[in-house]
Amino acid sequence: MSLVLRRLTDKTTWRRWSYLVVGGALLMPYWFLGMLLVGFVPLLPDNWISAVAVLITPIFAAFVTGLVPTVRPLESVAARELLRGASSELNARPPDTWESRGRAGAWFSLHLHVGVVIAAMSLAIPPFAIALLLFPFVDMGRFTDEAPLRDWKHSAWAWLGPPAGLLMVFVLIALIIAAGETLSRLAPLFLGPSPSERLAELESRAVKLAERNRLARELHDSVGHALSVVTLQAGAAGRVLDTDPAFAREALGAIEESARSALEDLDHVLGLLREDASTRTAPQxxxxxxxxLLEQTRIAGVKLDAEVAEDVEQVPPAVSREAYRIVQEALTNALRHAGRVPVRLRITIGGDQLEIDVSNPLGGASAGHHSGGRGLDGIRERVTVLRGHMIAGVDDGRWRVAVTLPLRSGS
Incomplete structure (x- = not known):
């Protein structure tokens, strides 16, 4: 009793009641269709088959309607907003299998038929309950000539009317609560995704996560390198501004170029995040x-000993893009953690492999610093995607990053 009273003041109860009543209203056209079809069947009016057909036709017709792909998303939204409870997480898409369509059709038919029962009782019981509540106090003989009613009015049985009316209202409210709660629990079973749809959703999330990680690497490598170079270039220009104005002007020009390049990369990545089609084909x-890249690093004051194979332009585009980012991040790590120390870079091509070797002397606590941040993790992720090999660590007093990338996917 106390549970019913608490639910009576709960907004969720009446949201669920409205969901059921809407289902009852939606069933009316199907009942009219059933009665219309039965009228064309050559059966006797009193034949019980006609009555069964009137009841079966709406069930079947509602089920067929539920097979329409757009029904499941509509029902899911309605159930999520009105049924609440277990249905709150529903976010179904149009079904892509007949099994999912069948469950949606069964739910639509169930919704409509449970709803019509609740709607009919909601219309019929309250007036009848009011009549029972007033039964001992109103002379029913004024409204009817039925002898039993006149006799009951003047007997002790008349006082059973108010309790019976209250009981009927209580039963109606209990049925509304039970029907709403039951449908809320069943909705995920009928409207929820199938195992294949769950798998497709997980795959979609994995693709999106991989794309986000890729964009994060792009931002980290491009913008992070530009900021590191700009910081060193600005410091170098400031120190020689009075003694070597020509170098200072060159450094400021390099800062401008580095910043512009970083802005282009940033605009490209942000365009991908906005799903801007005009930036998807932007050159990388x-x-x-x-x-x-090497010139910008030298202007920052880094003594760079670089040897680059002449035929790097023949490297496949996918490998070439990732290799550029790997070189960029390796140089950024050297600038960030070791400062303006001599850096040695070798990019060679041997057989079906591209080899990148970057090393620099250790300075102070730089050896420990190399293990922090996301730089090495980003390089490792790029190498893993291309099925290459990577070595990073201290080698004979120098910090060394060595990467080997296959030039062909089958390597």
Whole structure:
């Protein structure tokens, strides 16, 4: 009794009641269809088959309607907003299998038929309950000539009317609560995704996560390198501004170029995040652009000993793009953790492999610093995607990053 009273003041109860009543209203056209079809069947009016057909036809017709792909998303939204409870997490898409369509059709038919029962009782019981509540106090003989009613009015049985009316209202509310709660629990079973749809959703999330990680690497490598170079270039320009104005001007020009390049990369990545089609085909840096990268690093005050194979332009585009980012991140790590120390870079091609070797002397606590941040993790992820090999660590007093990438996918 107390549970019913608490539920009576709960908004969720009446949201669920409205969901059921809407289902009852939606069933009416199907009942009219059933009665229309039965009228054309050559059966006797009193034949019980006609009555069964009137009841079966709406069930079947509602089920067929539920097979329409758009029904499941609509029902899911309605159940999520009105049924609440277990249905709150529903976010179904149009079904892609007949099994999912069948469950949606069964749910639509169930919704409509449970709803029509609740709707009919909601219309019929309250007036009848009010009549029972007033039965001992109103002379029913004024409204009817039925002898039993006149006799009951003047007997002790008349006082059973108010309790019976209250009981009927209580039963109606209990049925509304029970029907709403039951449908809320059943909705995920009928409207929820199938195992194949769950698998497809997980695959979609994995693809999105991989894309986000890729974009994060792009931002980290491009913008992070530009900021590191710009910081060193600005410091170098500031120190020689009075003594070597020509070098200072060159450094400021390099800062401008580095910043512009970083903005282009940032605009490209943000365009991908916005799903801007105009930025999807924006050119990305490859090993063809490595000379500009090396020049920017030298202007920052780094003594760079670099040897780049002449045929790097023949490297496949996918490998060339990732290799450029690997070189960029390796140089950024050297700038960030070791400062303006001599850096040795070798990019060679041997057989079906591209080899990148970057090393620099250790300075102070730089050996420990190399293990922090996301730089090495980003390089390792790129190498793993291309099925290459990577070595990073201290080698004979120098910090060394060595990467080997296959030039062909089958390598």
């Amino acid at each position: 840096a490859t090993l063809k652009d490595v000379d500009r």
